[in-house]
Amino acid sequence: MKSLLTIFAYTPDLKRKNTLNSLIQELQILRDSYDIMVVSHSSIGDLSNDLIDYLYIDNENLLLEDFNLTNKFWFNHDDFNITSSLIYPKSTHYAIYSLIHYTINFAKFKNYQKIHCIEYDISFDNVNLINDVDKKLNNYSNVMFKAYNDWIYGTYFAFTNQFPEEYYSHDKDFILKEIENVETRMTEYYTPKFLEVNNRNTYYFKFADFEKMLFTQKIDSHNNNTLNWCIPVYKEITNTLEFFVFNEKGGCWDIIVKCDDDYYTFKNETKSSWFLTSLGDFDSITNFQVIVNNELKHNLIFDSNNRNHFKNNNHVIWK
Secondary structure (H helix, E strand, O other): OOEEEEEEEOOOOHHHHHHHHHHHHHHHHHOOOEEEEEEEOOOOOHHHHOOOOEEEEOOOOOOEOOOOOOOOEEEEOOOEEEEEOOOOOOEOHHHHHHHHHHHHHHHHHHOOOEEEEEEOOEEEOOOHHHHHHHHHOOOOOEEEEEOOOOOEOOOEEEEEOOOOHHHHOOOHHHHHHHHHOOOOOOHHHHHHHHHOHHHOOEEEEEHHHOOOOOEEEOOOOOOOOOOOEEEEEEEOOOOEEEEEEEOOOOOOEEEEEEEOOEEEEEEEOOOOOEEEEEEEEHHHOOEEEEEEOOEEEEEEEOOOOOHHHHHHHOEEEEO
């Protein structure tokens, strides 16, 4: 029985369609031992259709924006710690894991015992790595990859298809609750939790054990060269909304902040510099906006339904 290579894609433009097609071309040499399925939230292009066995398109590409569902990040200083779920304000995790639930259901229906999950925008140094992973699945339930700092990659992982019954149905509330219950809500933490349910064992390939990168990602979907640390945070001891900027990557940034009718301007041109300033009583602020280099970055509405979620996931604590 062949194993199933499942490619997770979002290719709304020609550049990303070509990236997907490049990966599919790489995988053709493995077709004797593997079938290929693409699961996507967009069309993939006619050329790719001719090189795969299955295609599933889900038009519900739901992006999560709730403060208690987006990824959490930390900034640690000698005097204070900041927690934020607004560094990447929209999360694709529900969209991703709804496709994973579909994949394991489809694999069960077609009797695939081994499933490889691959993001569309990676390139393999040598596709024979997939054979090595597949062999590990003879003795392990899951296979994942660790970077040099033990960071777990979410771009390629594989598993055998024996999961609890609730995994084999699409339950939106179940998926959202599972995401919320992971402290960081990052796929690098959620995926091991998802795969290792009921003590399923995992084999980790470590990049440090190899001379070359086993695979690389072609597209930066996180906008890592922008001013991501440009965020509001809650300060409990004063019940105030604070504004924090950390110029992690460098660059020149003109920043406009609007809190209801109040208006502030800032400028930051120094790499690795930061500042933290108060914007006023949090309970009296209903609309927060920040504009960076003439582009709207955040437009947040605070009300009784989300204030506590904001406080719990976006705050500064002084040491």
